[in-house]
Amino acid sequence: DAEITQSPRHKITETGRQVTLxxxxxxxxxxxxxxxxxxxxxxxxxxxxxxxxxxxxxEVSDGYSVSRSNTEDLPLxxxxxxxxxxxxxxxxxxxxxxxEQYFGPGTRLTVT
Amino acid sequence: DAKTTQPPSMDCAEGRAxxxxxxxxxxxxxxxxxxxxxxxSQGPQxxxxxxxxxxxxxxxxxxxxxxxxxxxxxxxxxTLRDTAVYYCIVRVRAGGETSGSRLTFGxxxxxxxxx
Numbered sequence: 362d363a364e365i366t367q368s369p370r371h372k373i374t375e376t377g378r379q380v381t382l383x384x385x386x387x388x389x390x391x392x393x394x395x396x397x398x399x400x401x402x403x404x405x406x407x408x409x410x411x412x413x414x415x416x417x418x419x420e421v422s423d424g425y426s427v428s429r430s431n432t433e434d435l436p437l438x439x440x441x442x443x444x445x446x447x448x449x450x451x452x453x454x455x456x457x458x459x460x461e462q463y464f465g466p467g468t469r470l471t472v473t
Numbered sequence: 474d475a476k477t478t479q480p481p482s483m484d485c486a487e488g489r490a491x492x493x494x495x496x497x498x499x500x501x502x503x504x505x506x507x508x509x510x511x512x513x514s515q516g517p518q519x520x521x522x523x524x525x526x527x528x529x530x531x532x533x534x535x536x537x538x539x540x541x542x543x544x545x546x547x548x549x550x551x552t553l554r555d556t557a558v559y560y561c562i563v564r565v566r567a568g569g570e571t572s573g574s575r576l577t578f579g580x581x582x583x584x585x586x587x588x
Contacts, residue, residue, distance in 0.1 A: 464516030
């Protein structure tokens, strides 16, 4: 069955370190998204991509970057981790219609 | 995308229908109503969407008022596993590489199904 996976599921890192969170989907979807969710709040869009070599900034993109070299993967990089980036990160994908987004299980990141 | 307003929390008895309201008074003619839910610690899950007609699938029913300014998500026989945060989202229909594919999540409604 097709799926979307994220790794690692849990990560603890130190302030100033570079961190990369992986997202892999086997739906062959064109669209991929990264969201963050802070305790007690809804999801906020970080970056998104509509296809290979395409990336776009979301509402909270500062301090994050993404690259899309193939259809299946959209890694999220924190260039220099900050304590304010402690959060749960969700990856999602959808086909071109965008009607339904499929979400991964999330990565819980703690920056100390 | 139109702004939505949902009650922060609701309770429902197990086996009863859960009716979750959403106001979207500034919705445009080309905007759809989507519902997602998020069970604790999991990624959000798509439930249903509609434009102006009522919709039903295996999970829920969506009732949209005639003026489209509000809608109600109905879980006909709520179970304990339906306890989750429910998000009502309004956005344009996506097609190809358009901004309509993005979702803007509000705070949602915490539905608690009680035994």
